[in-house]
Amino acid sequence: MSTMRAQIPVQSAARRPLLARRRLDSERVISWVLFLMALSALSGLAVITAFIFKEGIPIIAKVGLRRFIFSSHWYPLEGEFGILPMIVGSLMVTAGAMVIGMVFGLGCAILLTQYCPPRMVSIIKPAIELLAGIPSVVYGFIGVAILVPFIRDYLGGPGLSVLASSIVLGVMMLPTITSISVDALRAVPKSYIEGSIALGATEWQTTHMVVLKAARSGIVAAVILGMGRAVGETMAVIMVAGNTLELPHSILDPVRTLTSNIALEMGYAAGDHRKALFATGVVLFVIIMVLNTIALRVSRRRSKVKVLAK
Amino acid sequence: MTQVMEQIVQSVPQPAGPVPAKMVVEDFSASFGEMQVLKRVNLQIMPCERLAIIGPASSGKTTLMRSLNRLNDMEPQFSREGRIQLDGHDIYHPQTDVPALRRRVGMVYAVPTPLPWSIYENITYGPRLAGVTSRQRLDALVESSLRASFLWDEVKDRLDMPGTDLSGGQQQRLCLSRVLALEPEVLLLDEPCSGLDPISTARIEEAMVELKRKYSIVLVTNNTKQAARASDRTAFFLMGELIECGPTVELFTNPKHQRTSDYITGHFG
Numbered sequence: 416m417s418t419m420r421a422q423i424p425v426q427s428a429a430r431r432p433l434l435a436r437r438r439l440d441s442e443r444v445i446s447w448v449l450f451l452m453a454l455s456a457l458s459g460l461a462v463i464t465a466f467i468f469k470e471g472i473p474i475i476a477k478v479g480l481r482r483f484i485f486s487s488h489w490y491p492l493e494g495e496f497g498i499l500p501m502i503v504g505s506l507m508v509t510a511g512a513m514v515i516g517m518v519f520g521l522g523c524a525i526l527l528t529q530y531c532p533p534r535m536v537s538i539i540k541p542a543i544e545l546l547a548g549i550p551s552v553v554y555g556f557i558g559v560a561i562l563v564p565f566i567r568d569y570l571g572g573p574g575l576s577v578l579a580s581s582i583v584l585g586v587m588m589l590p591t592i593t594s595i596s597v598d599a600l601r602a603v604p605k606s607y608i609e610g611s612i613a614l615g616a617t618e619w620q621t622t623h624m625v626v627l628k629a630a631r632s633g634i635v636a637a638v639i640l641g642m643g644r645a646v647g648e649t650m651a652v653i654m655v656a657g658n659t660l661e662l663p664h665s666i667l668d669p670v671r672t673l674t675s676n677i678a679l680e681m682g683y684a685a686g687d688h689r690k691a692l693f694a695t696g697v698v699l700f701v702i703i704m705v706l707n708t709i710a711l712r713v714s715r716r717r718s719k720v721k722v723l724a725k
Numbered sequence: 726m727t728q729v730m731e732q733i734v735q736s737v738p739q740p741a742g743p744v745p746a747k748m749v750v751e752d753f754s755a756s757f758g759e760m761q762v763l764k765r766v767n768l769q770i771m772p773c774e775r776l777a778i779i780g781p782a783s784s785g786k787t788t789l790m791r792s793l794n795r796l797n798d799m800e801p802q803f804s805r806e807g808r809i810q811l812d813g814h815d816i817y818h819p820q821t822d823v824p825a826l827r828r829r830v831g832m833v834y835a836v837p838t839p840l841p842w843s844i845y846e847n848i849t850y851g852p853r854l855a856g857v858t859s860r861q862r863l864d865a866l867v868e869s870s871l872r873a874s875f876l877w878d879e880v881k882d883r884l885d886m887p888g889t890d891l892s893g894g895q896q897q898r899l900c901l902s903r904v905l906a907l908e909p910e911v912l913l914l915d916e917p918c919s920g921l922d923p924i925s926t927a928r929i930e931e932a933m934v935e936l937k938r939k940y941s942i943v944l945v946t947n948n949t950k951q952a953a954r955a956s957d958r959t960a961f962f963l964m965g966e967l968i969e970c971g972p973t974v975e976l977f978t979n980p981k982h983q984r985t986s987d988y989i990t991g992h993f994g
Contacts, residue, residue: 533801606836606838607840607841609796609799609834610834610838610839611850612796612799612827613794613831613832613834613904614827614831614850614851614854614903614904614907615827615828615854615855615907616824616850616854617824620854624850625840628841
């Protein structure tokens with residue numbers, strides 16, 4: 416080895432310290448660039464938050480928080496800003512989507528982790544994850560073209576409804592719920608499963624008495640993350656929800672969600688009306704923050720339990 | 726080869742008189758994918774005996790155990806030939822009630838595997854699956870099975886504490902109690918003492934002496950000394966083949982095969 420080095424011309428020995436210094440400089444530059452990039456993401460969050468609150472809070476203060484949230488009169492041109500129907504609409508649509516997404520997503524996850532041969536998993540799992548890549552406007556289109564007429568013909572009502580939005584959003588949530596639940600179910604120690612099987616449990620008994628119990632917090636986190644997506648989704652919902660300003664009385668009634676309200680009216684709103692739309696954004700922001708915090712709490716509790724188990 | 730086979734068959738003691746074997750392994754071979762791990766094994770497990778299975782790593786001991794209660798069915802690569810009978814019934818018959826088989830042939834793993842619940846729930850899980858619902862009956866089962874594994878006195882006041890909070894030795898005895906609560910007929914112990922201190926090991930061996938009055942016990946162990954002191958018969962496996970099986974005293978003092986004697990005296994493995 417040393418003889419090899421000796422054969423390298425003197426020239427390179429002279430160059431070596433120079434190279435080293437240059438590398439150090441580039442390291443420093445890279446770390447600064449990365450730092451600035453990280454900062455820009457953070458400042459993006461800060462700017463958005465500050466802007467929404469700055470624009471939205473004054474109108475909430477002017478109308479009064481209680482009237483803004485609990486009044487169901489939304490007549491922006493007459494200065495009436497009550498967003499209760501939209502809050503209810505968002506919550507109903509989200510709850511419906513959650514039920515659908517959870518039942519089917521968890522079903523998929525259980526099938527993929529407990530019952531499927533590996534080769535089938537390698538086909539089904541990517542296919543479900545592909546759902547996440549379909550643009551939401553396409554979901555909305557399919558909803559309008561197929562789902563809405565179906566509901567109108569067989570269940571009654573205008574078709575554009577809470578139910579239609581819930582189904583569309585539920586399908587959109589599937590990839591999120593499925594892939595996170597799969598991770599949670601796979602994290603259940605194999606010894607739990609073997610122990611249960613060896614005690615005479617069938618596969619299904621093991622799944623619902625041992626595996627689901629052990630993975631519960633991960634599954635809850637999956638559902639809440641999916642819910643975050645459902646609350647925020649706009650385009651698909653606008654297309655199938657009907658967007659009326661009435662309080663919905665059944666799942667077959669049309670509704671308007673918070674996000675749809677902003678998207679539909681921002682184009683022509685001015686003055687207080689525009690500010691009220693920002694205030695709608697504030698409410699949406701708070702709802703999503705609350706959901707995210709719950710998700711974080713729950714997943715953190717899971718890791719604590721794991722440490723205890725060890 | 727056939728000569729060796731004959732010798733092996735001869736070395737299996739035939740049931741003495743009217744006592745039929747509890748479990749009979751007949752020409753049993755097992756493979757995972759292309760790899761054959763058990764080669765035409767013939768073995769009998771008698772009622773009320775402690776049968777030790779010894780042999781170096783990858784000799785097929787654990788695979789044999791896991792075949793006795795069909796736990797290997799969970800491995801997608803697993804395939805087998807030959808038969809295993811429990812009280813004269815082929816356990817691999819397509820109509821076998823596998824969960825019921827696993828209740829009759831209970832298993833304790835090398836690593837303690839309590840479920841993440843309380844001691845009480847760990848023990849009552851199996852009986853509840855089997856359809857026992859009476860609280861009184863469950864309580865009685867918890868006490869009797871904890872007593873049988875010498876754990877009762879240590880945990881009787883804290884049955885609601887998580888099983889995972891017990892020490893390693895206690896966890897292993899909890900797993901033993903959990904199996905005993907099923908009131909099985911055969912107990913499979915797969916290196917139950919491999920991670921335990923000498924005192925916990927002694928406790929488990931002590932329990933085995935009591936347990937063999939009611940159960941057939943199959944003990945897989947890497948510890949030849951344990952096989953020598955805690956079994957009635959010993960079977961020696963090597964590379965998936967049963968080399969020799971006989972009364973423990975005989976096998977350890979006067980082994981018939983060179984390879985057996987090499988192993989028990991520590992020349993390899």
